[in-house]
Amino acid sequence: MPATTYRPLRLFIDVGLWLLTVAITLLGLAALTFFIGRILPIDPVLSIVGEKALPEVYQRVYLELGLDKPLWQQFFDYVMKLLRGDFGTSFSTSRPVLTDLLNFFPATLELSTIGLLIGVALGVPMGVASAYWHEKWPDHVIRIIGLVGYSVPVFWLGLVGLFVFYYLLDWVAGPGQLDVFYVGVVDRITGMILIDSALAGEWDIFWNAVSHMILPALLLGYYSLAYISRMTRSVMLDQLSREYVLTARLKGASEFRVVMGHALRNAAIPLVTVIALSYGGLLEGSVLIETIFSWPGIGNYIYSSLFAADMNAVLGGTLLVGIVFVLLNMLSDVLYRVLDPRSRELAK
Amino acid sequence: MRLYKTLVAAALGTVMSVSGAFAETPADTLVIADAIDDIITLDPAEVSEVGGVLMSQQMYQPLVTFDPADPTKIVGVLAESWEVSEDGKTFTFTMNPDAKFASGNPVTAKDAEYSLQRVILLDSRISFILTQFGITKENVAEKIKATDDATLVIEVDQKYAQSFVLYVLSSFTGGIVDSVLVKEHEGTREDGSNDYGNAWLKADNSAGSGPYVLTKWDPKVSILMSRNENYWGEAPGVERIFLQHMPESATQRLALEKGDIDIANKLGPDDIGAVEGNADIQVLEGNSSTIYYMGANVRDEALSNPKVIEAMKYLIDYDGIAETIGRGTIKVHQTMIPDGFLGGNIDYNPYSFDLEKAKALLEESGVSLPITLDTVVWNVPPYPDYAQAVQATMAQAGINLDLQVVDGGPWLDRYRSHDLDIWVGLWGPDYPDPHSNAKAFTVNDATDPDGAKGNLADRFGWNSGPLSDQVLAAVQEQDTEKRAEMYEEIQRAHTDSSPFLYMFQDSRRVAMRSDVKGVVLGITFSDDRYGAVTKE
Numbered sequence: 045m046p047a048t049t050y051r052p053l054r055l056f057i058d059v060g061l062w063l064l065t066v067a068i069t070l071l072g073l074a075a076l077t078f079f080i081g082r083i084l085p086i087d088p089v090l091s092i093v094g095e096k097a098l099p100e101v102y103q104r105v106y107l108e109l110g111l112d113k114p115l116w117q118q119f120f121d122y123v124m125k126l127l128r129g130d131f132g133t134s135f136s137t138s139r140p141v142l143t144d145l146l147n148f149f150p151a152t153l154e155l156s157t158i159g160l161l162i163g164v165a166l167g168v169p170m171g172v173a174s175a176y177w178h179e180k181w182p183d184h185v186i187r188i189i190g191l192v193g194y195s196v197p198v199f200w201l202g203l204v205g206l207f208v209f210y211y212l213l214d215w216v217a218g219p220g221q222l223d224v225f226y227v228g229v230v231d232r233i234t235g236m237i238l239i240d241s242a243l244a245g246e247w248d249i250f251w252n253a254v255s256h257m258i259l260p261a262l263l264l265g266y267y268s269l270a271y272i273s274r275m276t277r278s279v280m281l282d283q284l285s286r287e288y289v290l291t292a293r294l295k296g297a298s299e300f301r302v303v304m305g306h307a308l309r310n311a312a313i314p315l316v317t318v319i320a321l322s323y324g325g326l327l328e329g330s331v332l333i334e335t336i337f338s339w340p341g342i343g344n345y346i347y348s349s350l351f352a353a354d355m356n357a358v359l360g361g362t363l364l365v366g367i368v369f370v371l372l373n374m375l376s377d378v379l380y381r382v383l384d385p386r387s388r389e390l391a392k
Numbered sequence: 393m394r395l396y397k398t399l400v401a402a403a404l405g406t407v408m409s410v411s412g413a414f415a416e417t418p419a420d421t422l423v424i425a426d427a428i429d430d431i432i433t434l435d436p437a438e439v440s441e442v443g444g445v446l447m448s449q450q451m452y453q454p455l456v457t458f459d460p461a462d463p464t465k466i467v468g469v470l471a472e473s474w475e476v477s478e479d480g481k482t483f484t485f486t487m488n489p490d491a492k493f494a495s496g497n498p499v500t501a502k503d504a505e506y507s508l509q510r511v512i513l514l515d516s517r518i519s520f521i522l523t524q525f526g527i528t529k530e531n532v533a534e535k536i537k538a539t540d541d542a543t544l545v546i547e548v549d550q551k552y553a554q555s556f557v558l559y560v561l562s563s564f565t566g567g568i569v570d571s572v573l574v575k576e577h578e579g580t581r582e583d584g585s586n587d588y589g590n591a592w593l594k595a596d597n598s599a600g601s602g603p604y605v606l607t608k609w610d611p612k613v614s615i616l617m618s619r620n621e622n623y624w625g626e627a628p629g630v631e632r633i634f635l636q637h638m639p640e641s642a643t644q645r646l647a648l649e650k651g652d653i654d655i656a657n658k659l660g661p662d663d664i665g666a667v668e669g670n671a672d673i674q675v676l677e678g679n680s681s682t683i684y685y686m687g688a689n690v691r692d693e694a695l696s697n698p699k700v701i702e703a704m705k706y707l708i709d710y711d712g713i714a715e716t717i718g719r720g721t722i723k724v725h726q727t728m729i730p731d732g733f734l735g736g737n738i739d740y741n742p743y744s745f746d747l748e749k750a751k752a753l754l755e756e757s758g759v760s761l762p763i764t765l766d767t768v769v770w771n772v773p774p775y776p777d778y779a780q781a782v783q784a785t786m787a788q789a790g791i792n793l794d795l796q797v798v799d800g801g802p803w804l805d806r807y808r809s810h811d812l813d814i815w816v817g818l819w820g821p822d823y824p825d826p827h828s829n830a831k832a833f834t835v836n837d838a839t840d841p842d843g844a845k846g847n848l849a850d851r852f853g854w855n856s857g858p859l860s861d862q863v864l865a866a867v868q869e870q871d872t873e874k875r876a877e878m879y880e881e882i883q884r885a886h887t888d889s890s891p892f893l894y895m896f897q898d899s900r901r902v903a904m905r906s907d908v909k910g911v912v913l914g915i916t917f918s919d920d921r922y923g924a925v926t927k928e
Contacts, residue, residue, distance in 0.1 A: 084801075086801045087801065090804075092432075092517070093517040094440060094517050094518075095804060095808075095846070096520060096822065096846055097517040097518075097519075097520060098515075098519060098520050098523065100515060101515050101516070101517050101519060101520075104515050104583075105517075107583070108582055108583065135432060136429075136430075136432045136611070136612075137432070137611035137612065138432065138433065138591070138594040138595070138611070139611065144611075147610075148612075203642050203643070206643065206646055207646060210646060210650065211646045211649065211650055218643075218646065218647050218650060218652045219638055219643045219646075219647055219652075220636060220638075223652075224417060224418065224421060224423050224634050224636070224652075225418045225421070227614065227616070227634070228608060228616070335639050335640050336640050336642075336643055337643070338636065338637055338638045338639070338640075338643060340610075340612065340613040340637070344429075344612070345612065348429040348612060352429075352430070352432075
């Protein structure tokens with residue numbers, strides 16, 4: 045069969061094309077952020093030197109930032125540096141942007157992952173139940189829960205949550221990642237406090253971190269749950285009305301088997317996209333949650349850098365978010381193939 | 393690592409020995425919540441953000457300082473004494489032989505020479521504070537000079553008031569670094585020039601003689617300082633100061649009430665009001681030197697008429713705004729120098745909302761009403777609130793403020809290029825001397841007719857007449873008492889005649905746990921002193 049002979053080449057081309065698409069996407073993202081940053085009526089020099097600085101100081105920083113060069117060349121220089129893995133230096137932290145990203149992103153990754161797990165663990169069953177008992181009371185109850193999660197501003201929920209569970213009831217710890225006397229005790233390995241403290245065997249710190257994380261993670265979970273359960277409901281409604289469901293029922297399959305075995309299995313494919321998108325949304329970092337809970341995450345980092353006109357930091361952060369989305373896309377493609385035999389056939 | 397474990401054990405012991413479930417900060421650590429994402433450096437030669445100055449003040453000491461309760465009292469810190477030459481141009485400081493750095497090195501005049509020179513040699517963004525004395529990169533080696541280990545000589549270009557030079561040296565710019573230590577860490581900048589240890593001091597390092605040393609700075613997250621074991625003054629009361637980034641006022645309030653933080657530096661008026669009745673919490677009141685004002689661009693025909701300006705001064709409901717919008721965060725203040733500064737406390741507030749008087753003045757002015765004025769306002773609180781309140785009262789007399797609420801960038805741009813009629817803004821002095829404000833609001837600079845360099849009188853097109861020379865005379869007055877009187881006189885005339893509508897001065901109210909003792913609030917946002925803090 046000649047087809048098999050070409051398969052490695054084919055794979056090579058596929059991967060190559062994919063990489064090219066990714067590269068173009070990221071380049072486009074970098075270009076967009078870069079030029080928007082330059083068009084905005086903000087003066088990065090002024091935000092470094094302050095408005096009272098002497099003209100020669102202004103000039104020195106102006107030259108240091110390379111702002112005397114034409115725009116296209118500034119962008120070209122930036123991309124060339126990027127290719128060498130150099131994201132530039134953030135003037136507001138005086139550190140390489142890459143170091144900053146590695147510092148702030150794990151905190152968001154950890155919180156969002158737990159938030160998403162909560163959202164999926166609760167949202168999918170709720171969506172299924174909502175579709176199964178369509179227009180009956182469970183559907184209404186779940187819809188109201190979802191609606192509240194989706195429509196109430198998350199900063200308000202955050203403050204109320206802190207007030208009730210931290211201030212009044214004392215069930216959880218307050219803002220920040222750890223109690224003050226634990227800060228800096230365990231060595232930083234992954235940057236994710238739960239993993240680092242577990243690796244160090246510091247279980248007191250681990251539980252303290254859990255106590256700090258539980259409330260913001262639940263809120264993020266609740267927020268994504270609202271979306272996930274709504275989408276699950278509509279996908280499941282569609283599946284449950286299909287003929288194969290009727291067939292399965294006629295063949296005498298139990299209701300549980302019909303819903304979980306047949307309908308949910310088929311619904312899983314579009315749900316992968318929904319969940320991946322929710323995850324991406326959480327990984328951008330929820331600025332409001334991070335602000336209220338004093339969480340040292342990427343959302344806050346990009347936000348405060350933007351306000352400081354710290355464009356290297358903003359560009360780096362935006363690219364990171366772009367890479368996260370590309371990776372999630374890839375992950376959901378892979379999951380598609382695992383879940384859907386047809387896409388495997390097509391791929392051949 | 394071991395240190396931390398001991399600390400944890402001690403802290404756990406404290407928590408466990410306390411009955412009940414409420415949280416508590418470790419007894420030997422002062423935990424301060426603040427918004428610290430604006431801090432970009434802690435190097436005293438360039439620091440100027442509120443939070444950065446606050447922290448570097450705990451680590452570095454100036455040659456001289458003043459008593460926050462009475463700024464006319466200037467006392468030596470690293471300098472034991474000083475003398476000024478007959479012509480007022482040469483300042484000779486004798487260093488305090490007891491002073492030593494955290495490294496154990498003695499503080500010498502060489503350190504002071506190096507520290508002050510590097511502000512200028514670095515082309516630092518705050519170098520203007522020292523270059524105003526005629527010191528440049530070229531002549532700095534001559535003008536700031538240690539003649540031996542104990543003697544530092546500073547030469548200024550003309551005769552200034554002693555107090556002016558000393559106040560400037562007392563500010564954050566005048567923080568002295570350990571030159572032996574910093575020189576070991578000098579590097580090069582991108583353009584190949586010496587960085588005088590700037591990069592090293594921007595990382596987790598400090599080289600001061602103050603009560604605390606920097607232990608860990610995690611930008612935008614937290615700053616940890618530890619007691620300086622070699623401190624040459626009285627040992628600080630707490631082992632550590634931990635500054636945590638907590639930008640949200642409501643969160644700070646909950647954490648303060650809960651006892652998870654000791655001091656909340658960024659509480660808004662609502663939250664201050666809410667914690668005031670709490671017996672576990674005390675609210676300290678202090679001054680902040682920020683002045684809120686409206687500047688009228690007298691290039692506008694109507695605004696060039698002094699009667700119109702005077703009428704406008706009667707068309708602001710000062711008390712009403714302070715009560716309903718400010719709610720304890722501001723007080724009415726109608727002069728250019730803030731309370732707390734030399735010559736500042738004169739309590740001269742001649743204007744209050746008086747519609748009849750304003751109408752009469754407008755009638756006299758002969759300007760045909762109504763007039764509409766382009767009013768540029770920054771789009772963050774409290775400016776839009778102030779502007780709207782003023783808009784409402786001015787409209788009653790036929791002066792319509794066309795409010796243009798814009799972002800910070802355009803707000804400053806239009807102010808610098810005087811492309812507006814009214815600017816709603818603020819002024820914060822650069823160093824704790826009245827000249828910082830008096831110069832900006834009064835002095836006319838013939839070489840810079842549009843005030844590009846920051847002279848606001850020129851920027852708003854106002855010829856201050858004899859007041860300009862009076863200010864220049866005041867900054868040369870050698871007798872501090874007399875100097876204070878001169879500023880008092882200038883301020884009254886200035887308030888009466890200038891196109892600046894001074895409205896308020898920030899009041900500082902800082903909430904902290906009742907067991908925190910010894911915090912000294914400075915006269916600006918950023919010179920609070922934590923060296924004597926204890927927790928009982």
